[in-house]
Amino acid sequence: MSAAVLSGKELSAAIRAETAERAAALTAAGTEPRLAVVVATADESSAWYVRSIAKAAGKAGITCDIVDLGATASPESIRARLAELSADERVHGIILQTPLPAGASLQELAGAIAFEKDVDGANPVSLGRLAAGLPAFAPATAEAVVRVLEHHTIELTGRHVAVVGRSMVVGKPVAHLLLNANATVTVCHSRTRELAAVTSAADVVVAAVGRAGMVTADHVAPGAVVIDVGTNPTEDGGLAGDVDADSVSGKAGALTPVPGGVGPVTTALLLSHTVRAAGG
Amino acid sequence: MSAAVLSGKELSAAIRAETAERAAALTAAGTEPRLAVVVATADESSAWYVRSIAKAAGKAGITCDIVDLGATASPESIRARLAELSADERVHGIILQTPLPAGASLQELAGAIAFEKDVDGANPVSLGRLAAGLPAFAPATAEAVVRVLEHHTIELTGRHVAVVGRSMVVGKPVAHLLLNANATVTVCHSRTRELAAVTSAADVVVAAVGRAGMVTADHVAPGAVVIDVGTNPTEDGGLAGDVDADSVSGKAGALTPVPGGVGPVTTALLLSHTVRAAGG
Known part of the structure; x- marks a missing residue:
């Protein structure tokens, strides 16, 4: 007996197709969905992952901005950029990529991502809201x-x-x-x-x-x-x-x-x- | 065999004594510690509990304001008062007492309590921060x-x-x-x-x-x-x-x-x- 294989491919394809449809409808209505990925690392597997997100976003009709602050970015400068993107009406989703420079903590910095744009649920507020049954991204x-x-x-x-x-x-x-x-x-x-x-x-x-x-x-x-x-x-x-x-x-x-x-x-x-x- | 009794009385007395000491030191230094308890119910056991908090606060040298908005207060008016207390520099701790009027949700309203003053950890932000290991009140x-x-x-x-x-x-x-x-x-x-x-x-x-x-x-x-x-x-x-x-x-x-x-x-x-x- 071998365990049944719980593939994610079919589900993934269905979510992507639905997402592309909704992205097209939004764009037609004048709102271009836009994701900002903030990067502060020279890590190779991170770079590979970010490219794969950007590619998938492009296929779904979502603009993906890779905001590379460099591997020596200070926590303050990362936080400032996250706050800026949170206030930017053209940006709808924000991801802070890991690893981060020494001394920078994902949870502390992610507090600067507006929870409405926290599409990877990194802000502790998002976890609290999920636990409370309030709208939030996991x-x-x-x-x-x-x-x-x-x-x-x-x-x-x-x-x-x-x-x-x-x-x-x-x-x-x-x-x-x-x-x-x-x-x-x-x-x-x-x-x-x-x-x-x-x-x-x-x-x-x-x-x-x-x-x-x-x-x-x-x-x-x-x-x-x-x-x-x-x-x-x-x-x-x-x-x-x-x-x-x-x-x-x-x-x-x-x-x-x-x-x-x-x-x-x-x-x-x-x-x-x-x-x-x-x-x- | 009977189970050992895990009393909370000794611990409670120790925390109260330490709290009274710190409250006295704060007051001597010009900061009068102040707790606001927001009430929007005519529930009797709630009233009993609020009185017991006020009494204990008084004994510890903490001023306790009971802010009674009445059992028919609207969620909007409760939220507004919580926001006002959050902005009031004289107030250090805020509790929103339950039960709440029909249609009002503790978790939604508690979002209006500044997490630094959320001494009963009711704001979902406090839970998220606790989970993340960031400073917050449980x-x-x-x-x-x-x-x-x-x-x-x-x-x-x-x-x-x-x-x-x-x-x-x-x-x-x-x-x-x-x-x-x-x-x-x-x-x-x-x-x-x-x-x-x-x-x-x-x-x-x-x-x-x-x-x-x-x-x-x-x-x-x-x-x-x-x-x-x-x-x-x-x-x-x-x-x-x-x-x-x-x-x-x-x-x-x-x-x-x-x-x-x-x-x-x-x-x-x-x-x-x-x-x-x-x-x-």
């Missing part, structure tokens, strides 16, 4: 997890979901989205004792730790659904998930692939959020 | 849970805590505070399947459901620590916890009493937050 990766589950009609109400990882980018926001979907949610992390026992009690395991192959068959109950959020670069230039797929797929009921699972849905949601922020 | 009840555990030297790192209840006032913020303290956290709620099995897997159970006696011995592991956040009014004018103490105390290792557990610490923390907000 981090695209966290939302992608829930959207993939829903797309594959995996019931969440009353089900026990273990989230491995407690970051502000995935673990914490996905916990709130899952609670909003009426799941019982356990958040595990590096200090969790007997991790395998805790995650094996769950119907669904979300792996968001950023360590290749960390989640193995020992961590999942027979038949469980496993969502792999990991995008760890491999030596040969590829991507490895947080889940050891060879080990897990013989035991789990279903598993998202890496690449081709949560990743493409994340990018599609960033664009979808931008169009919504533009009023589409 | 809801006093949620913080009281963690302070009681710490006061009784109950280790949290790596321990599994089940929180029953997912409100913005207790369940969600206490989950973040417990994660910050390196606990593994499970949030359960009304839709959780097999609640007793889930909570019985935890080292610590936090009951915050608002239903008298809901948590019984079936819900707790032998020797577990149980924190009772419930303050359900009884017919004879007393208070009943969410935990059925008679049932649980024969099985749990330790249990907070109601009254005298989390409650007095909550009030003390509200005052402590106000003095901190005033710079003390």
Whole structure:
């Protein structure tokens, strides 16, 4: 028995098609949807990711401005630029790309992104509003997890979901989205004792730790659904998930692939959020 | 065997004494710490609670303004008054008392409380900042849970805590505070399947459901620590916890009493937050 493959490609294509339609309608009505990606790093995989967003935005009819402040930008200058973009009526979505220069904190700086334009849910305000059930954008990766589950009609109400990882980018926001979907949610992390026992009690395991192959068959109950959020670069230039797929797929009921699972849905949601922020 | 009693009285007295000292120092330096409690209800138990805060504030040397807008106040007028108090330099802490008039939402209105003055952590921004590890006030009840555990030297790192209840006032913020303290956290709620099995897997159970006696011995592991956040009014004018103490105390290792557990610490923390907000 091999676990069912929970692909994100079909869902991603559907979100992109809908986004392109809404972008075209907005543009026809005189509003050109525009996303600003603020970069302050010379990191190569970041540059690759930003180019892939810009390309996807272009295909969807969204203008993407890459605002490169250089790898030595000060926190103050980054904050000032975010505030400027927040006030700029032509800009609808703002992303602050990581990594950031030493001394700069994503959460502190993201507070300068107007929450209405915070299409990757980086401003702590967005998390607070999500938790309160108020309108806000979730981090695209966290939302992608829930959207993939829903797309594959995996019931969440009353089900026990273990989230491995407690970051502000995935673990914490996905916990709130899952609670909003009426799941019982356990958040595990590096200090969790007997991790395998805790995650094996769950119907669904979300792996968001950023360590290749960390989640193995020992961590999942027979038949469980496993969502792999990991995008760890491999030596040969590829991507490895947080889940050891060879080990897990013989035991789990279903598993998202890496690449081709949560990743493409994340990018599609960033664009979808931008169009919504533009009023589409 | 009967569970150890985790009293909040000693801790509450210590926080109050420290708060009174800081309030006196602030007043001597020319800053009179001031708390505004905004009320828009004719509810009797709310009025009782507000009087008890005002009395405790007075004892601590904190001026407490009860701003009664009446039970028919519109959401707009409540929001306007909160914004006015947020801008008033003489006011250091602001609480919006519940219940609110029909059509008014605590989370939406609390967005108008400046987070620096949000001494009961009602603004969703405060929750987001707590989750991000940025300075913010937690809801006093949620913080009281963690302070009681710490006061009784109950280790949290790596321990599994089940929180029953997912409100913005207790369940969600206490989950973040417990994660910050390196606990593994499970949030359960009304839709959780097999609640007793889930909570019985935890080292610590936090009951915050608002239903008298809901948590019984079936819900707790032998020797577990149980924190009772419930303050359900009884017919004879007393208070009943969410935990059925008679049932649980024969099985749990330790249990907070109601009254005298989390409650007095909550009030003390509200005052402590106000003095901190005033710079003390």
